[in-house]
Amino acid sequence: xxxxxxxxSLSDAPARERCRTGIEGLDNxxxxxxxxxxxxxxxxxxxxxxxxxxxxxxxxxxxxxxxxLFLSVTEATEKLMENMRSFExxxxxxxxxxxxxxxxxxxxxxxxxxxxxxxxxxxxDALLQxxxxxxxxxxxxxxxxDSITSLGYRMRREERIRDFMLRLSQMLxxxxxxxxxxxxxxxxxxxxxxxxxxxxxxxxxxxLGNARRQGDILxxxxxxxxxxxxxxxxxxxxxxxxxxLLLAPHLKGDRVEEG
Amino acid sequence: xxxxxxxxxxxxxxxxxxxxxxxxxxxxxxxxxxxxxTAAIRDVGADPNTHTIFVSVTNPASLVWTIAQALDIAPxxxxxxxxxxxxxxxxxxxxxxxxxxxxxxxxxxxxxxxEYLLRKHDKQRNLVIVDSxxxxxxxxPAPLLSEFFHIFINNLKARHVLAILLASADETTNTxxxxxxxxxxxxxxxxxxxDEL
Ligand SMILES: Nc1ncnc2c1ncn2[C@@H]1O[C@H](COP(=O)(O)OP(=O)(O)OP(=O)(O)O)[C@@H](O)[C@H]1O
Ligand SMILES: [Mg+2]
Numbered sequence: 311x312x313x314x315x316x317x318x319s320l321s322d323a324p325a326r327e328r329c330r331t332g333i334e335g336l337d338n339x340x341x342x343x344x345x346x347x348x349x350x351x352x353x354x355x356x357x358x359x360x361x362x363x364x365x366x367x368x369x370x371x372x373x374x375x376x377x378x379l380f381l382s383v384t385e386a387t388e389k390l391m392e393n394m395r396s397f398e399x400x401x402x403x404x405x406x407x408x409x410x411x412x413x414x415x416x417x418x419x420x421x422x423x424x425x426x427x428x429x430x431x432x433x434x435d436a437l438l439q440x441x442x443x444x445x446x447x448x449x450x451x452x453x454x455x456d457s458i459t460s461l462g463y464r465m466r467r468e469e470r471i472r473d474f475m476l477r478l479s480q481m482l483x484x485x486x487x488x489x490x491x492x493x494x495x496x497x498x499x500x501x502x503x504x505x506x507x508x509x510x511x512x513x514x515x516x517x518l519g520n521a522r523r524q525g526d527i528l529x530x531x532x533x534x535x536x537x538x539x540x541x542x543x544x545x546x547x548x549x550x551x552x553x554x555l556l557l558a559p560h561l562k563g564d565r566v567e568e569g
Numbered sequence: 570x571x572x573x574x575x576x577x578x579x580x581x582x583x584x585x586x587x588x589x590x591x592x593x594x595x596x597x598x599x600x601x602x603x604x605x606x607t608a609a610i611r612d613v614g615a616d617p618n619t620h621t622i623f624v625s626v627t628n629p630a631s632l633v634w635t636i637a638q639a640l641d642i643a644p645x646x647x648x649x650x651x652x653x654x655x656x657x658x659x660x661x662x663x664x665x666x667x668x669x670x671x672x673x674x675x676x677x678x679x680x681x682x683x684e685y686l687l688r689k690h691d692k693q694r695n696l697v698i699v700d701s702x703x704x705x706x707x708x709x710p711a712p713l714l715s716e717f718f719h720i721f722i723n724n725l726k727a728r729h730v731l732a733i734l735l736a737s738a739d740e741t742t743n744t745x746x747x748x749x750x751x752x753x754x755x756x757x758x759x760x761x762x763x764d765e766l
Contacts, residue, residue, distance in 0.1 A: 526672045547677035551685045558677040558684075559720065563713025 326538045329452070329488040332370020333363065335546060335557025336516075336531070344488050344514065345538035349479045351458070351509055353493040353502040354518030359529060359548060359555070360492045361385065363518070364454040365393065366554050367490055369400050371452040372410040379450035380412045381441070383460040387412040398552045411448050415461070429464045434474050437461075438481065445485045453482060457492035462505045472507040479511055490516075502534065513537040521545065521560060530560055576604060576759065577612030583755075585694050585729040588722050590702070590753045594760035595739035601759050602735075606633070609698050609733050611640040614647065620690035621647040622683055622697045626704035627735075629654045630667040633700070648690070650682045653704070673708040676717040680724070687728060697725055701735040702745050711744040715751060722752040 328343035337343050344350055354360045368378035382390060390412055394400040404410040418440055419425070424433050445453070455461065462471045482489045491512065493503045502509040502517065509515055514536035521530045529548040533541045545560040583589060591609070593601040614621040621642075625633055630649035637647055649667035654660045656672055663669060668682050687695055699705075705714055725732045734753060736745055749756060 523674050526674050528675060528677060547681070549678050549681035549685070551681075553685060553688060556681040556684055558680050561676055561713055561716045561720075563710055563716055 329371075329376075330374075331367050332373070333366055333555050333557075335555065336533075339533050339542050339544075339546070339557075340536060341539055341541060344536065346488055347483050347486055348513040348537065349482055349489040349491060349511075350514035350516060350536070351493045351502055351512045352490050352516050352518065353495050353509070355495055355497045355520075358518035358520065359531075359550060360494075360518055361390070361393070361456055362550055363516075363531075363555060364456055364490045364492060365390065366397070366399075368410055368452055368454055369394065369397065369404065370554075372404045373399065375409070376451040377408075377449045378410045378452040379444060379448050379454070380410070381415050381444075381453070381455045382412060383415040383455070384457055387414050396552060397554065399554060408448070411444075411450070413444065427464065428466050429470075431470070434465060434470065438474070438477055441478070442481055442485075445481070445487065450485070450487055453487045453489040455489070455491050457494050458508055459492070459494040459504050462508070468505060468507060471505045472511070475508055475511040518548070521547075528560070531557065576608040576757070579757065580608050580613045580733065581616075583731055585731055586726045587755070588726065588732040588734065588753045590734045590736050590749045590756040592736050592738045592756055592758050594758065595737060597761055598737070600761045603636070604761055605735060605759050606636055607640060609696070610637055610642060610647065613696055613731070613733075614642065616694060618693040619646075620686075620692045620695050622686045622690075622695065623647060623649050624679065624683065624697065624699045625649055625651040626653050626673050626699070626708075627701045629657060629659045630664055630669075631659070631662065634664055634667070648686045650679060650686070652679055673705060676705075676709065676713065680717070680721050683721075684724070687730065695728075695730045696733065697730055698733045699735065701737065702748060703737045706744050706748075711747070714744065715748055718748050718752045 326345040329346045330337050330343040352360050352364055365380070368380055372378045380390070422436050422440060424436070429437065465471045465474055491508065493508055495501060495504060502515050515534040517532045517534050519530050521528045530545045531548050532545045533543060546557040547560050549556045591605045593605060610621055613619065623633055630651035634649065644666045647666060649664060650670065651667050652670040652673040654669055660669065670678055670682065683697060722732055734749070736749060738758065
Protein backbone atom coordinates (compact mmCIF):
# COMPACT_ATOMS: atom_id res chain seq x y z
CA UNK A 311 0.00 0.00 0.00
CA UNK A 312 2.00 2.87 -1.26
CA UNK A 313 5.11 1.01 -0.11
CA UNK A 314 8.40 1.44 -1.86
CA UNK A 315 8.74 -0.19 -5.22
CA UNK A 316 10.85 -3.30 -5.00
CA UNK A 317 14.28 -2.61 -6.39
CA UNK A 318 14.18 -5.64 -8.63
CA SER A 319 10.81 -4.91 -10.20
CA LEU A 320 12.27 -3.57 -13.42
CA SER A 321 13.93 -6.85 -14.19
CA ASP A 322 10.93 -8.93 -13.20
CA ALA A 323 9.47 -8.75 -16.71
CA PRO A 324 9.32 -12.22 -18.26
CA ALA A 325 12.61 -12.94 -19.99
CA ARG A 326 12.32 -12.98 -23.78
CA GLU A 327 13.21 -16.14 -25.59
CA ARG A 328 16.77 -15.99 -26.90
CA CYS A 329 18.29 -16.81 -30.22
CA ARG A 330 21.67 -18.26 -29.29
CA THR A 331 24.09 -16.88 -31.86
CA GLY A 332 26.30 -19.94 -31.32
CA ILE A 333 29.28 -17.64 -30.89
CA GLU A 334 29.89 -18.51 -27.27
CA GLY A 335 31.65 -15.29 -26.29
CA LEU A 336 28.88 -13.16 -27.79
CA ASP A 337 26.13 -15.23 -26.18
CA ASN A 338 27.83 -14.71 -22.82
CA UNK A 339 27.86 -10.94 -23.32
CA UNK A 340 24.18 -11.05 -24.33
CA UNK A 341 23.16 -13.23 -21.39
CA UNK A 342 22.17 -16.12 -23.60
CA UNK A 343 21.76 -14.60 -27.01
CA UNK A 344 19.81 -12.08 -29.08
CA UNK A 345 16.16 -11.71 -28.04
CA UNK A 346 14.23 -13.67 -30.69
CA UNK A 347 12.83 -11.52 -33.47
CA UNK A 348 15.28 -8.67 -32.93
CA UNK A 349 16.95 -6.91 -35.81
CA UNK A 350 20.57 -6.10 -35.04
CA UNK A 351 23.05 -3.92 -36.88
CA UNK A 352 26.56 -5.40 -37.17
CA UNK A 353 28.61 -2.28 -37.88
CA UNK A 354 32.28 -2.04 -38.71
CA UNK A 355 34.84 -0.61 -41.09
CA UNK A 356 36.46 -2.68 -43.86
CA UNK A 357 37.93 -6.02 -42.87
CA UNK A 358 36.75 -6.01 -39.27
CA UNK A 359 35.03 -9.40 -39.53
CA UNK A 360 31.41 -8.50 -40.27
CA UNK A 361 30.93 -11.19 -42.89
CA UNK A 362 32.75 -13.80 -40.83
CA UNK A 363 30.60 -13.11 -37.76
CA UNK A 364 27.31 -13.13 -39.62
CA UNK A 365 28.17 -16.32 -41.52
CA UNK A 366 28.98 -18.08 -38.27
CA UNK A 367 25.65 -16.90 -36.81
CA UNK A 368 23.80 -18.55 -39.70
CA UNK A 369 25.81 -21.77 -39.78
CA UNK A 370 25.45 -22.25 -36.01
CA UNK A 371 21.71 -21.73 -36.40
CA UNK A 372 21.44 -24.12 -39.34
CA UNK A 373 23.37 -26.72 -37.32
CA UNK A 374 20.72 -26.68 -34.59
CA UNK A 375 17.87 -26.89 -37.08
CA UNK A 376 17.00 -23.25 -37.60
CA UNK A 377 16.43 -22.22 -41.21
CA UNK A 378 18.97 -19.61 -42.17
CA LEU A 379 19.08 -17.12 -45.05
CA PHE A 380 22.02 -15.00 -46.23
CA LEU A 381 21.31 -12.17 -48.67
CA SER A 382 24.63 -11.14 -50.15
CA VAL A 383 24.83 -7.78 -51.84
CA THR A 384 28.57 -7.18 -51.90
CA GLU A 385 30.20 -10.59 -52.31
CA ALA A 386 29.43 -13.38 -54.75
CA THR A 387 28.07 -16.43 -52.96
CA GLU A 388 30.88 -18.60 -54.37
CA LYS A 389 33.32 -16.41 -52.48
CA LEU A 390 31.28 -16.94 -49.33
CA MET A 391 31.33 -20.69 -49.90
CA GLU A 392 35.11 -20.52 -50.04
CA ASN A 393 35.19 -18.62 -46.74
CA MET A 394 32.88 -21.14 -45.10
CA ARG A 395 34.96 -24.12 -46.17
CA SER A 396 37.69 -22.87 -43.82
CA PHE A 397 35.27 -23.21 -40.89
CA GLU A 398 35.50 -26.63 -39.24
CA UNK A 399 31.88 -26.32 -38.11
CA UNK A 400 30.54 -25.87 -41.64
CA UNK A 401 29.17 -28.75 -43.64
CA UNK A 402 28.03 -28.37 -47.28
CA UNK A 403 25.11 -30.64 -46.35
CA UNK A 404 23.55 -27.64 -44.60
CA UNK A 405 23.15 -25.99 -47.99
CA UNK A 406 22.15 -29.13 -49.85
CA UNK A 407 19.36 -29.77 -47.31
CA UNK A 408 18.05 -26.21 -47.60
CA UNK A 409 18.86 -25.50 -43.98
CA UNK A 410 21.14 -22.66 -45.12
CA UNK A 411 20.36 -20.58 -48.22
CA UNK A 412 22.71 -18.06 -49.81
CA UNK A 413 21.23 -15.56 -52.25
CA UNK A 414 23.08 -13.22 -54.60
CA UNK A 415 21.15 -9.96 -54.43
CA UNK A 416 22.56 -8.64 -57.72
CA UNK A 417 20.95 -11.69 -59.36
CA UNK A 418 17.66 -10.72 -57.72
CA UNK A 419 18.01 -7.19 -59.04
CA UNK A 420 18.52 -8.55 -62.52
CA UNK A 421 15.49 -10.84 -62.26
CA UNK A 422 13.37 -7.91 -61.09
CA UNK A 423 14.72 -5.78 -63.90
CA UNK A 424 16.10 -3.28 -61.40
CA UNK A 425 18.86 -2.14 -63.69
CA UNK A 426 18.66 1.61 -63.09
CA UNK A 427 21.13 3.29 -60.78
CA UNK A 428 18.52 4.74 -58.47
CA UNK A 429 15.72 2.72 -56.88
CA UNK A 430 12.42 4.62 -56.63
CA UNK A 431 9.42 3.80 -54.46
CA UNK A 432 8.07 1.15 -56.84
CA UNK A 433 11.40 -0.60 -57.13
CA UNK A 434 11.78 -0.61 -53.35
CA ASP A 435 8.31 -2.14 -53.09
CA ALA A 436 9.32 -4.84 -55.53
CA LEU A 437 12.51 -5.52 -53.58
CA LEU A 438 10.64 -5.82 -50.28
CA GLN A 439 8.10 -8.18 -51.84
CA UNK A 440 10.89 -10.34 -53.19
CA UNK A 441 12.57 -10.50 -49.79
CA UNK A 442 9.25 -11.41 -48.19
CA UNK A 443 8.75 -14.19 -50.71
CA UNK A 444 12.19 -15.53 -49.86
CA UNK A 445 11.35 -15.46 -46.16
CA UNK A 446 8.18 -17.44 -46.86
CA UNK A 447 9.87 -19.92 -49.18
CA UNK A 448 12.77 -20.63 -46.88
CA UNK A 449 10.86 -20.33 -43.57
CA UNK A 450 13.92 -18.47 -42.38
CA UNK A 451 14.36 -18.02 -38.66
CA UNK A 452 17.76 -16.37 -39.00
CA UNK A 453 18.48 -13.76 -41.65
CA UNK A 454 21.57 -11.79 -42.64
CA UNK A 455 21.76 -8.94 -45.14
CA ASP A 456 25.36 -8.13 -46.11
CA SER A 457 25.23 -5.24 -46.43
CA ILE A 458 22.30 -2.98 -45.66
CA THR A 459 24.61 -0.09 -46.60
CA SER A 460 24.87 -1.31 -50.19
CA LEU A 461 21.12 -1.76 -50.42
CA GLY A 462 20.71 1.79 -49.14
CA TYR A 463 23.12 3.31 -51.66
CA ARG A 464 20.74 2.86 -54.53
CA MET A 465 17.82 4.37 -52.63
CA ARG A 466 19.74 7.61 -52.40
CA ARG A 467 17.40 9.67 -50.25
CA GLU A 468 17.31 9.47 -46.50
CA GLU A 469 13.52 9.29 -46.22
CA ARG A 470 13.42 6.39 -48.69
CA ILE A 471 16.06 4.54 -46.75
CA ARG A 472 14.26 5.20 -43.47
CA ASP A 473 10.97 3.99 -44.92
CA PHE A 474 12.64 0.90 -46.38
CA MET A 475 14.38 0.12 -43.07
CA LEU A 476 11.15 0.45 -41.11
CA ARG A 477 9.20 -1.78 -43.46
CA LEU A 478 12.02 -4.30 -43.65
CA SER A 479 12.38 -4.62 -39.89
CA GLN A 480 8.61 -4.85 -39.39
CA MET A 481 8.46 -7.58 -42.00
CA LEU A 482 11.34 -9.50 -40.42
CA UNK A 483 9.76 -9.19 -36.98
CA UNK A 484 6.40 -10.29 -38.39
CA UNK A 485 8.04 -13.44 -39.74
CA UNK A 486 9.76 -14.01 -36.41
CA UNK A 487 13.23 -13.71 -37.90
CA UNK A 488 16.24 -12.83 -35.83
CA UNK A 489 18.27 -10.68 -38.19
CA UNK A 490 21.76 -9.28 -38.52
CA UNK A 491 22.12 -6.32 -40.89
CA UNK A 492 25.70 -5.56 -41.87
CA UNK A 493 26.55 -1.87 -41.80
CA UNK A 494 29.72 -0.61 -43.47
CA UNK A 495 31.14 2.44 -41.76
CA UNK A 496 34.31 4.50 -41.75
CA UNK A 497 36.95 4.00 -39.09
CA UNK A 498 35.88 7.07 -37.08
CA UNK A 499 33.80 6.53 -33.92
CA UNK A 500 30.38 7.97 -33.26
CA UNK A 501 28.17 6.60 -36.01
CA UNK A 502 27.04 3.08 -36.65
CA UNK A 503 25.76 3.49 -40.20
CA UNK A 504 26.53 5.43 -43.34
CA UNK A 505 23.04 6.77 -43.89
CA UNK A 506 22.51 7.54 -40.20
CA UNK A 507 18.99 6.08 -40.07
CA UNK A 508 19.71 2.37 -39.76
CA UNK A 509 20.84 2.41 -36.14
CA UNK A 510 17.69 4.21 -35.03
CA UNK A 511 15.35 1.59 -36.45
CA UNK A 512 17.13 -1.54 -35.22
CA UNK A 513 16.86 -3.24 -31.82
CA UNK A 514 20.57 -3.67 -31.34
CA UNK A 515 24.00 -2.58 -32.49
CA UNK A 516 27.15 -4.70 -32.39
CA UNK A 517 30.26 -2.74 -33.28
CA LEU A 518 33.38 -4.33 -34.76
CA GLY A 519 36.56 -2.31 -34.97
CA ASN A 520 40.26 -2.01 -34.41
CA ALA A 521 42.00 -0.98 -31.21
CA ARG A 522 45.61 0.05 -31.03
CA ARG A 523 48.19 -1.07 -28.50
CA GLN A 524 51.43 0.71 -29.30
CA GLY A 525 52.18 -0.45 -32.83
CA ASP A 526 49.77 -3.39 -32.77
CA ILE A 527 46.19 -3.56 -33.92
CA LEU A 528 43.64 -5.69 -32.10
CA UNK A 529 40.28 -6.65 -33.56
CA UNK A 530 37.58 -5.68 -31.06
CA UNK A 531 33.85 -6.20 -30.59
CA UNK A 532 31.44 -4.21 -28.46
CA UNK A 533 27.68 -4.50 -27.94
CA UNK A 534 26.45 -0.91 -28.11
CA UNK A 535 22.76 -1.60 -27.61
CA UNK A 536 20.42 -4.59 -27.45
CA UNK A 537 16.77 -4.10 -26.61
CA UNK A 538 15.33 -6.64 -24.23
CA UNK A 539 18.57 -7.60 -22.55
CA UNK A 540 20.99 -6.18 -20.05
CA UNK A 541 24.43 -6.58 -21.48
CA UNK A 542 28.01 -5.56 -20.94
CA UNK A 543 29.21 -2.62 -22.99
CA UNK A 544 32.82 -3.64 -22.51
CA UNK A 545 35.16 -4.20 -25.42
CA UNK A 546 36.30 -7.70 -26.29
CA UNK A 547 39.21 -8.78 -28.44
CA UNK A 548 38.22 -11.11 -31.25
CA UNK A 549 40.27 -13.98 -32.66
CA UNK A 550 39.07 -15.63 -35.87
CA UNK A 551 39.76 -19.36 -35.75
CA UNK A 552 38.65 -22.40 -37.76
CA UNK A 553 36.34 -23.27 -34.85
CA UNK A 554 34.74 -19.82 -34.98
CA LEU A 555 35.14 -16.46 -33.31
CA LEU A 556 36.72 -16.50 -29.87
CA LEU A 557 36.41 -13.54 -27.51
CA ALA A 558 38.51 -12.33 -24.59
CA PRO A 559 38.09 -9.18 -22.52
CA HIS A 560 40.12 -6.29 -23.91
CA LEU A 561 42.72 -5.84 -21.18
CA LYS A 562 42.71 -2.36 -19.77
CA GLY A 563 46.16 -2.29 -18.17
CA ASP A 564 46.80 1.40 -17.96
CA ARG A 565 44.45 2.20 -20.84
CA VAL A 566 42.30 5.24 -20.23
CA GLU A 567 38.63 4.65 -21.01
CA GLU A 568 37.19 6.95 -23.64
CA GLY A 569 34.15 9.12 -23.00
CA UNK B 570 69.46 -27.58 -6.10
CA UNK B 571 67.18 -29.78 -8.17
CA UNK B 572 68.16 -32.91 -9.96
CA UNK B 573 66.63 -33.61 -13.35
CA UNK B 574 64.74 -36.67 -12.22
CA UNK B 575 63.51 -34.83 -9.13
CA UNK B 576 62.14 -31.89 -11.07
CA UNK B 577 60.33 -34.10 -13.56
CA UNK B 578 58.87 -36.15 -10.72
CA UNK B 579 57.81 -33.04 -8.84
CA UNK B 580 56.06 -31.55 -11.88
CA UNK B 581 54.36 -34.87 -12.65
CA UNK B 582 52.97 -34.90 -9.11
CA UNK B 583 51.21 -31.56 -9.50
CA UNK B 584 47.45 -31.57 -9.65
CA UNK B 585 45.64 -30.47 -12.83
CA UNK B 586 44.79 -26.81 -12.59
CA UNK B 587 47.91 -25.96 -10.63
CA UNK B 588 50.11 -23.05 -11.67
CA UNK B 589 53.82 -23.20 -10.85
CA UNK B 590 56.74 -20.96 -11.55
CA UNK B 591 60.17 -22.35 -12.38
CA UNK B 592 62.76 -19.76 -11.40
CA UNK B 593 65.90 -20.45 -13.38
CA UNK B 594 69.19 -19.56 -11.81
CA UNK B 595 71.18 -17.23 -14.11
CA UNK B 596 74.40 -19.17 -13.43
CA UNK B 597 74.63 -21.82 -16.13
CA UNK B 598 71.38 -20.49 -17.48
CA UNK B 599 71.48 -22.69 -20.58
CA UNK B 600 71.75 -25.85 -18.48
CA UNK B 601 68.96 -24.74 -16.21
CA UNK B 602 66.80 -23.86 -19.20
CA UNK B 603 67.39 -27.30 -20.69
CA UNK B 604 66.62 -28.95 -17.37
CA UNK B 605 63.35 -27.02 -17.07
CA UNK B 606 62.30 -27.81 -20.65
CA THR B 607 63.19 -31.48 -20.27
CA ALA B 608 61.19 -31.80 -17.08
CA ALA B 609 58.20 -29.90 -18.45
CA ILE B 610 58.07 -31.08 -22.05
CA ARG B 611 59.31 -34.63 -21.70
CA ASP B 612 58.49 -35.73 -18.18
CA VAL B 613 55.07 -34.09 -17.87
CA GLY B 614 54.21 -34.00 -21.56
CA ALA B 615 55.08 -37.70 -21.98
CA ASP B 616 51.69 -38.76 -20.61
CA PRO B 617 49.60 -39.88 -23.63
CA ASN B 618 46.65 -38.02 -22.11
CA THR B 619 48.55 -34.76 -22.25
CA HIS B 620 48.99 -32.23 -25.01
CA THR B 621 51.59 -29.52 -24.46
CA ILE B 622 51.03 -25.93 -25.55
CA PHE B 623 54.26 -23.96 -25.49
CA VAL B 624 54.05 -20.17 -25.54
CA SER B 625 57.35 -18.86 -26.98
CA VAL B 626 58.30 -15.33 -26.07
CA THR B 627 61.99 -15.80 -25.25
CA ASN B 628 63.17 -18.07 -28.05
CA PRO B 629 61.50 -18.74 -31.39
CA ALA B 630 59.35 -21.86 -31.50
CA SER B 631 61.75 -23.37 -34.04
CA LEU B 632 64.52 -23.46 -31.44
CA VAL B 633 62.33 -24.98 -28.74
CA TRP B 634 61.04 -27.47 -31.29
CA THR B 635 64.62 -28.54 -32.01
CA ILE B 636 65.05 -29.25 -28.30
CA ALA B 637 61.73 -31.08 -28.16
CA GLN B 638 62.76 -33.25 -31.11
CA ALA B 639 65.99 -34.12 -29.32
CA LEU B 640 63.76 -35.25 -26.45
CA ASP B 641 61.86 -37.52 -28.85
CA ILE B 642 58.61 -35.60 -28.73
CA ALA B 643 56.27 -36.30 -31.65
CA PRO B 644 54.98 -33.17 -33.43
CA UNK B 645 51.35 -34.00 -32.65
CA UNK B 646 52.10 -33.97 -28.92
CA UNK B 647 53.09 -30.32 -28.77
CA UNK B 648 51.81 -27.03 -30.23
CA UNK B 649 53.46 -23.64 -30.17
CA UNK B 650 52.10 -20.15 -29.84
CA UNK B 651 55.05 -18.09 -31.01
CA UNK B 652 54.98 -14.39 -30.15
CA UNK B 653 58.59 -13.58 -30.88
CA UNK B 654 59.57 -14.76 -34.37
CA UNK B 655 57.73 -11.93 -36.13
CA UNK B 656 59.51 -9.19 -34.24
CA UNK B 657 62.85 -11.01 -34.45
CA UNK B 658 62.30 -11.37 -38.22
CA UNK B 659 62.96 -15.10 -37.87
CA UNK B 660 60.01 -16.15 -39.82
CA UNK B 661 61.42 -18.06 -42.74
CA UNK B 662 60.31 -21.59 -41.97
CA UNK B 663 57.04 -21.62 -40.07
CA UNK B 664 56.42 -24.86 -38.21
CA UNK B 665 53.24 -26.78 -39.02
CA UNK B 666 52.54 -27.19 -35.30
CA UNK B 667 53.00 -23.50 -34.51
CA UNK B 668 50.82 -20.44 -34.75
CA UNK B 669 52.50 -17.05 -34.95
CA UNK B 670 51.43 -13.83 -33.26
CA UNK B 671 52.53 -10.52 -34.68
CA UNK B 672 53.84 -9.31 -31.35
CA UNK B 673 54.20 -10.25 -27.67
CA UNK B 674 51.90 -7.33 -26.83
CA UNK B 675 48.87 -9.05 -28.34
CA UNK B 676 48.11 -10.68 -25.02
CA UNK B 677 44.41 -11.30 -25.59
CA UNK B 678 45.18 -13.06 -28.86
CA UNK B 679 47.83 -15.11 -27.09
CA UNK B 680 45.19 -16.21 -24.62
CA UNK B 681 42.71 -17.00 -27.39
CA UNK B 682 45.21 -19.00 -29.46
CA UNK B 683 45.89 -21.11 -26.38
CA GLU B 684 42.14 -21.45 -25.89
CA TYR B 685 41.77 -22.58 -29.49
CA LEU B 686 44.52 -25.19 -29.11
CA LEU B 687 43.02 -26.44 -25.86
CA ARG B 688 39.70 -26.98 -27.58
CA LYS B 689 41.35 -28.72 -30.50
CA HIS B 690 43.34 -31.03 -28.25
CA ASP B 691 40.72 -31.91 -25.74
CA LYS B 692 42.84 -34.21 -23.59
CA GLN B 693 42.37 -35.22 -19.99
CA ARG B 694 45.37 -33.33 -18.79
CA ASN B 695 46.73 -30.49 -20.83
CA LEU B 696 49.84 -28.51 -20.12
CA VAL B 697 50.62 -24.87 -20.92
CA ILE B 698 54.20 -23.62 -20.65
CA VAL B 699 54.94 -19.89 -20.82
CA ASP B 700 58.54 -19.02 -21.71
CA SER B 701 58.88 -16.59 -20.07
CA UNK B 702 57.33 -14.11 -17.67
CA UNK B 703 60.45 -11.96 -17.90
CA UNK B 704 60.23 -11.72 -21.69
CA UNK B 705 56.59 -10.73 -21.50
CA UNK B 706 57.54 -8.08 -18.95
CA UNK B 707 60.04 -6.56 -21.39
CA UNK B 708 57.27 -5.91 -23.90
CA UNK B 709 54.32 -5.09 -21.66
CA PRO B 710 53.62 -2.61 -18.88
CA ALA B 711 53.15 -4.18 -15.44
CA PRO B 712 49.42 -3.42 -14.92
CA LEU B 713 48.57 -4.92 -18.31
CA LEU B 714 50.63 -8.02 -17.64
CA SER B 715 49.15 -8.57 -14.17
CA GLU B 716 45.66 -8.33 -15.60
CA PHE B 717 46.60 -10.76 -18.35
CA PHE B 718 48.05 -13.38 -16.04
CA HIS B 719 45.17 -13.04 -13.63
CA ILE B 720 42.62 -13.84 -16.35
CA PHE B 721 44.78 -16.33 -18.23
CA ILE B 722 45.75 -18.46 -15.23
CA ASN B 723 42.20 -18.43 -13.85
CA ASN B 724 40.91 -19.68 -17.20
CA LEU B 725 43.49 -22.46 -17.23
CA LYS B 726 42.57 -23.43 -13.67
CA ALA B 727 38.90 -23.56 -14.61
CA ARG B 728 39.82 -25.95 -17.45
CA HIS B 729 42.05 -28.05 -15.16
CA VAL B 730 45.09 -27.24 -17.22
CA LEU B 731 48.52 -27.35 -15.59
CA ALA B 732 50.43 -24.09 -16.10
CA ILE B 733 54.21 -23.87 -15.88
CA LEU B 734 55.63 -20.35 -16.02
CA LEU B 735 59.32 -19.94 -16.64
CA ALA B 736 61.11 -17.00 -15.04
CA SER B 737 64.68 -16.02 -14.64
CA ALA B 738 65.92 -15.52 -11.09
CA ASP B 739 68.40 -12.74 -11.74
CA GLU B 740 66.27 -10.42 -13.75
CA THR B 741 63.38 -11.16 -11.46
CA THR B 742 62.19 -7.63 -11.19
CA ASN B 743 59.47 -6.39 -8.92
CA THR B 744 56.98 -6.79 -11.72
CA UNK B 745 57.78 -10.43 -12.30
CA UNK B 746 57.82 -11.18 -8.58
CA UNK B 747 54.50 -9.49 -8.02
CA UNK B 748 52.89 -11.32 -10.91
CA UNK B 749 54.23 -14.66 -9.77
CA UNK B 750 53.06 -14.10 -6.20
CA UNK B 751 49.64 -13.20 -7.55
CA UNK B 752 49.04 -16.18 -9.77
CA UNK B 753 51.19 -19.20 -8.95
CA UNK B 754 50.60 -21.83 -6.28
CA UNK B 755 54.25 -22.67 -5.96
CA UNK B 756 57.65 -21.43 -7.05
CA UNK B 757 60.44 -23.92 -7.70
CA UNK B 758 64.03 -22.74 -7.96
CA UNK B 759 65.89 -24.50 -10.74
CA UNK B 760 69.65 -24.84 -10.57
CA UNK B 761 71.50 -27.80 -12.00
CA UNK B 762 73.44 -29.56 -9.28
CA UNK B 763 77.18 -29.35 -9.11
CA ASP B 764 77.58 -25.86 -10.36
CA GLU B 765 78.43 -24.32 -7.02
CA LEU B 766 81.56 -22.23 -7.09
N1 LIG C 1 40.01 -17.87 -39.78
C1 LIG C 1 40.62 -16.70 -39.98
N2 LIG C 1 41.81 -16.47 -39.43
C2 LIG C 1 42.43 -15.31 -39.59
N3 LIG C 1 41.96 -14.31 -40.32
C3 LIG C 1 40.78 -14.47 -40.92
C4 LIG C 1 40.03 -15.66 -40.78
N4 LIG C 1 38.89 -15.51 -41.47
C5 LIG C 1 38.92 -14.29 -42.01
N5 LIG C 1 40.06 -13.66 -41.70
C6 LIG C 1 40.47 -12.32 -42.13
O1 LIG C 1 39.61 -11.36 -41.59
C7 LIG C 1 39.41 -10.32 -42.52
C8 LIG C 1 38.04 -9.75 -42.40
O2 LIG C 1 37.06 -10.71 -42.64
P1 LIG C 1 35.59 -10.32 -43.14
O3 LIG C 1 35.51 -10.48 -44.61
O4 LIG C 1 34.65 -11.09 -42.31
O5 LIG C 1 35.47 -8.76 -42.79
P2 LIG C 1 34.36 -7.74 -43.28
O6 LIG C 1 34.17 -6.78 -42.16
O7 LIG C 1 33.17 -8.43 -43.79
O8 LIG C 1 35.13 -7.04 -44.48
P3 LIG C 1 34.51 -6.15 -45.67
O9 LIG C 1 34.37 -4.78 -45.10
O10 LIG C 1 35.56 -6.23 -46.72
O11 LIG C 1 33.23 -6.77 -46.09
C9 LIG C 1 39.73 -10.90 -43.87
O12 LIG C 1 40.62 -10.01 -44.50
C10 LIG C 1 40.41 -12.21 -43.62
O13 LIG C 1 41.72 -12.20 -44.12
MG1 LIG D 1 32.21 -8.39 -45.67
